[in-house]
Amino acid sequence: MAEISLEVNGKQAVLDVPDNTLLIHALRDHLRLTGAHVGCDTSQCGACTVHVDGQAVKSCAMLAVQAEGRSVTTIEGLAKDGDDLHPMQQAFHDNHGLQCGYCTPGMVMVGIDIARRHGKPDPATVRHELEGNLCRCTGYQNIVASIVEGAGKMEGTA
Incomplete structure (x- = not known):
C-alpha cells in the first residue's frame, strides 16, 4: 500500500492505494470521480484521458503513485462553480x-x-x-x- 497526496480538481486528496493501482481506478473507485471512463484498459481508446499538471494523460496507463504531488484535472473539474461549462x-x-x-x-x-x-x-x-x-x-x-x-x-x- 502507498499513501499518496495529490491535487484533484483544485482540492487536496490523500489516498491509500495498492502500489499497482492505476490512476483511472484511484479517481473512479477511491474518489468517486466517474467522468473519465475505462474503455480499453490498454491506453488505445483515450476514454480515460485526464490532465496531469495541465497535460493530457491516459489515466489507464499511469500509476496513481506517479501522480504523487501533482495536479490532476478530470472532466468534473472543468465547469466553473459546477455550472458554467468550459x-x-x-x-x-x-x-x-x-x-x-x-x-x-x-x-x-x-x-x-x-x-x-x-x-x-x-x-x-x-x-x-x-x-x-x-x-x-x-x-x-x-x-x-x-x-x-x-x-x-x-x-x-x-
Missing part, C-alpha cells in the same frame, strides 16, 4: 460532438490539450492530434468541429 464543453454541446457520450470526456480533455499546444488548430491538425482517441459513433466530423470551435473560444481559459 468553452470546450460548450462547443461539444453546441456542435453535437457526441452521440453515445462514452468517449466524450476524453475527447473534451484531449481537445483542451490540443488547444493549449496549437492555439486555434485547423481541422487537419485536430484530426491528426486525435489519433489515439477513439469514437465508435460519430465519424469524428462533429468532434473535430467542436474542438476547432472550442479552441477558438479558449483564449485566456485553462
